[in-house]
Amino acid sequence: MEFALDAENKPVVVEDDVVVSLNYTLTVDGEVVDSSEEDGPISFIQGYGNIIPGLERELYGMRTGQSKHVSVSAADGYGTVDPEAVMEVPTEELPADIPLEVGVELEILNEDGEELSAVITKVGEKTIVLDFNHPLAGKQLEFDVTITDLRAATPEELDHGHVHDEDYDEDEEDEEN
Numbered sequence: 074m075e076f077a078l079d080a081e082n083k084p085v086v087v088e089d090d091v092v093v094s095l096n097y098t099l100t101v102d103g104e105v106v107d108s109s110e111e112d113g114p115i116s117f118i119q120g121y122g123n124i125i126p127g128l129e130r131e132l133y134g135m136r137t138g139q140s141k142h143v144s145v146s147a148a149d150g151y152g153t154v155d156p157e158a159v160m161e162v163p164t165e166e167l168p169a170d171i172p173l174e175v176g177v178e179l180e181i182l183n184e185d186g187e188e189l190s191a192v193i194t195k196v197g198e199k200t201i202v203l204d205f206n207h208p209l210a211g212k213q214l215e216f217d218v219t220i221t222d223l224r225a226a227t228p229e230e231l232d233h234g235h236v237h238d239e240d241y242d243e244d245e246e247d248e249e250n
């Protein structure tokens with residue numbers, strides 16, 4: 074990798090293998106649904122699919138301090154709504170401590186032991202309806218982003234495909250692997 078570097082030895086623009094830090098606000102249907110305001114900028118390696126593709130694609134060539142509005146279609150964001158990803162479940166099969174109300178989010182283990190998120194969309198007398206679609210599926214995403222820092226990824230980061238920043242915990246990673 075050969076970057077154009079500035080006086081501080083940092084990449085000048087966003088390109089593959091650059092660690093990008095940015096502040097973002099995500100607006101959906103006119104409402105802010107997520108932002109980096111509380112936790113500070115997010116960091117990721119450009120070109121590794123660490124963020125949703127429709128946003129990553131629009132960051133190439135941006136410079137530190139630069140802001141941009143990026144509209145991302147549902148297909149390039151959290152996907153379109155899958156009508157098949159909805160399931161009617163007998164209430165008696167659910168643990169007793171689950172509040173049976175529309176809008177309640179549940180974490181469910183499937184047969185392969187994977188954790189899936191679902192939202193209760195309907196409560197009947199003997200059954201409830203669970204929707205496994207991502208809450209933002211089918212939604213157009215409006216991002217406002219500002220690049221706060223660019224640096225070259227370390228060889229280790231490139232090897233792992235993710236950023237090792239101040240939140241990086243090696244013990245935690247050992248458990249993951």
Ligand code: ZN
Nearest residue numbers: 233235237246
């Ligand atoms: Zn790692």
